[in-house]
Amino acid sequence: MNRAEVATLLGAASAVDPKVPHPDPDVLTMWVGILDDVPADVAGAAVRAHYRHNDETVMPADIVEYWRTIRRDAAEREHNAQLRARAIERPPNLRAIRDGIARVAAALAITRGVDPEYAEAEVEARRAYLAVACTWCKARPGSPCTGPGGKPLTKQPAHDARLADALASTR
Numbered sequence: 001m002n003r004a005e006v007a008t009l010l011g012a013a014s015a016v017d018p019k020v021p022h023p024d025p026d027v028l029t030m031w032v033g034i035l036d037d038v039p040a041d042v043a044g045a046a047v048r049a050h051y052r053h054n055d056e057t058v059m060p061a062d063i064v065e066y067w068r069t070i071r072r073d074a075a076e077r078e079h080n081a082q083l084r085a086r087a088i089e090r091p092p093n094l095r096a097i098r099d100g101i102a103r104v105a106a107a108l109a110i111t112r113g114v115d116p117e118y119a120e121a122e123v124e125a126r127r128a129y130l131a132v133a134c135t136w137c138k139a140r141p142g143s144p145c146t147g148p149g150g151k152p153l154t155k156q157p158a159h160d161a162r163l164a165d166a167l168a169s170t171r
């Protein structure tokens with residue numbers, strides 16, 4: 001923030017808090033010295049946030065702390081986004097496949113396509129259980145399990161026995 005921005009900020013703050021210092025030259029020099037790397041819009045948001053929760057006069061340190069928190073949150077978000085991107089790029093590993101099978105087995109919990117991190121694991125899981133025969137309904141590898149009358153299963157993607165065999169085969 002520059003002097004004009006600090007003066008504007010103090011003027012705005014004084015509307016809600018008469019104890020805010022007057023923007024005389026010494027005050028401006030001090031505040032600008034402390035807040036020179038804080039963007040004006042962030043400082044404005046910091047002051048608004050401060051007076052929502054405090055009846056004490058806002059100090060430069062409150063604004064710096066707010067700015068720090070915003071940057072830390074942004075860095076965390078970026079870090080998490082990178083981790084997610086890396087998880088998607090990485091070729092599926094056995095643990096992901098097993099997780100995927102466990103997830104597929106919990107058919108009620110499936111929300112297909114909603115979670116991109118798991119969508120890929122589910123595809124792998126499907127590949128894994130289709131690779132083995134089903135000892136329950138005698139479906140051959142590559143063919144889906146069938147229920148009574150040869151109808152496709154509706155409550156789960158494959159029989160428990162087949163999922164268990166697929167799970168064992170990825171260990």
Ligand SMILES: [Zn+2]
Binds near residue numbers: 137144145159
């Ligand atoms: Zn089956």
